[in-house]
Amino acid sequence: MQLYNTLTRRKEEFVPREPGQVAMYVCGPTTYNYIHLGNARPLVFFDTVRRYFEYRGYRVLYVQNFTDIDDKIINRAREEKADALLLAQKYVAEYFKDADALNVRRADIHPRVSGHLPEITAMIAALLEKGAAYVVDGDVYFHIASFPAYGRLSGRSLDEMQAGARVEVDPRKKHPMDFALWKAAKPGEPAWDSPWGKGRPGWHIECSAMAVKYLGHNFDIHGGGFDLIFPHHENEIAQAEAATGRPFARYWMHNGFITVNQEKMSKSLGNFFLVREILEKFPPPVVRFFLLSTHYRSPLDFDDEKLAAAGRGLERIKTSIRLLAEAMGRGSGSEKPPAAGDDFPATLEKYRQDFIAAMDDDFNTALAIGIFFELAREVNTYLQDGSKGGGLRQDDLAKAMSLFFDFNRVLGLFPVDVTAGRIRLEEPAGDDDKLTAGLIALLLEVRGQARARKDWAAADRIRDGLKELGIILEDTPQGVRWKRQQG
Numbered sequence: 001m002q003l004y005n006t007l008t009r010r011k012e013e014f015v016p017r018e019p020g021q022v023a024m025y026v027c028g029p030t031t032y033n034y035i036h037l038g039n040a041r042p043l044v045f046f047d048t049v050r051r052y053f054e055y056r057g058y059r060v061l062y063v064q065n066f067t068d069i070d071d072k073i074i075n076r077a078r079e080e081k082a083d084a085l086l087l088a089q090k091y092v093a094e095y096f097k098d099a100d101a102l103n104v105r106r107a108d109i110h111p112r113v114s115g116h117l118p119e120i121t122a123m124i125a126a127l128l129e130k131g132a133a134y135v136v137d138g139d140v141y142f143h144i145a146s147f148p149a150y151g152r153l154s155g156r157s158l159d160e161m162q163a164g165a166r167v168e169v170d171p172r173k174k175h176p177m178d179f180a181l182w183k184a185a186k187p188g189e190p191a192w193d194s195p196w197g198k199g200r201p202g203w204h205i206e207c208s209a210m211a212v213k214y215l216g217h218n219f220d221i222h223g224g225g226f227d228l229i230f231p232h233h234e235n236e237i238a239q240a241e242a243a244t245g246r247p248f249a250r251y252w253m254h255n256g257f258i259t260v261n262q263e264k265m266s267k268s269l270g271n272f273f274l275v276r277e278i279l280e281k282f283p284p285p286v287v288r289f290f291l292l293s294t295h296y297r298s299p300l301d302f303d304d305e306k307l308a309a310a311g312r313g314l315e316r317i318k319t320s321i322r323l324l325a326e327a328m329g330r331g332s333g334s335e336k337p338p339a340a341g342d343d344f345p346a347t348l349e350k351y352r353q354d355f356i357a358a359m360d361d362d363f364n365t366a367l368a369i370g371i372f373f374e375l376a377r378e379v380n381t382y383l384q385d386g387s388k389g390g391g392l393r394q395d396d397l398a399k400a401m402s403l404f405f406d407f408n409r410v411l412g413l414f415p416v417d418v419t420a421g422r423i424r425l426e427e428p429a430g431d432d433d434k435l436t437a438g439l440i441a442l443l444l445e446v447r448g449q450a451r452a453r454k455d456w457a458a459a460d461r462i463r464d465g466l467k468e469l470g471i472i473l474e475d476t477p478q479g480v481r482w483k484r485q486q487g
Helices: 037-055 071-080 084-101 117-129 158-164 205-215 226-244 275-279 284-292 304-330 344-360 365-384 394-411 431-452 456-468
Strands: 002-005 010-013 021-026 059-064 133-136 139-142 179-184 199-201 219-225 249-255 258-260 471-476 479-484
Touching (some): 037 219, 037 275, 037 284, 117 179, 117 199, 205 226, 456 471
Antiparallel strands (some): 133 139
């Protein structure tokens, strides 16, 4: 398995710290607003990475934090005249609603800054003891000159970083790029006790302290968006390694930006789209499919048409799974011995190996999805041409469905019924959905009666009327099927 390591700027063979186990830390959201699509990309991608490691037999310990103490939260709470921690708690709950909708599994541990002040202050104390930090008027700063490897992750020198950064001028700092580990309390802001007086932690120290607490030293993978390479992840390395004297993380993975007209999507630019707003227009599997349809290190440009195209593509996979499920349900597979030259099981195994090769090559979900499409097309061909390969037997059908299940288990496009080993293509129906399904079933019955008496005009009127309402009918040898129109 090869992955691209931002730290070395090349693909490397993945060798875990402990055989058969993977320890992952991924930076989560700052909880002052609903998440936008740019926030969702790393959540979906690293969820897929975790799923693939598990598919390959690894035991994964996955940690994803919540930043619930931060300037942005404090400012938002001030605007809303709310308690900052209660505001953060509200948006943690809202995050889970969006993540659950996108089929993002909960991390094994979701630590929050507010619950880890002892670990944070202990790491700051260690940095002070080792001369890597200093106190000024109740503030504590990391002294970057004490860490010669600073800049290793971003690949830039201090002069380059200073020239390209908006550094707050503070004559109290020993170097303009020194950054805050602890901020002295200001009137009206939440504050906690520390050896240096009341205050709160800086942004970067939280992840260093929490990652070391839960994953130990030299853990396997640290992930996040490309925008976190500098300064956040650069500072994490400096803090953790200066405090402990030991390596922090082995592999660093960063996903590319989501762009709108080739410009990065962000709250600060005002060109962001909230996940829940997008989910009002497109089903969650379509959004997840869209986020995985491009290699994670490449930028992904957003617009409604691209999501609509993703929906049409996903529908082709859903149709193949439905056809296969129907064939299995009818018991229509042949029970005869394999015919000479029957290569269907070998074909399935080739697709499995191709899928593994794609994911082993730096988690190439775009190529893996392409293989998913090829599998769907191949299965359709066999189902529609009973003479090919001597016909499909029941065990062939079961093997094909198992492969669909495995591919989906990695990509997480559809919810699954693990007990039954079955992919759920539709969400559980609510009352409105049940009413819709019942009315459509009634119309299909009326249409069937019209066709039986050769009243083609009436049958076509029902079909065309449903199409105007976004319901597509498909007449097959096994009967009529309906689906909602995508895009």
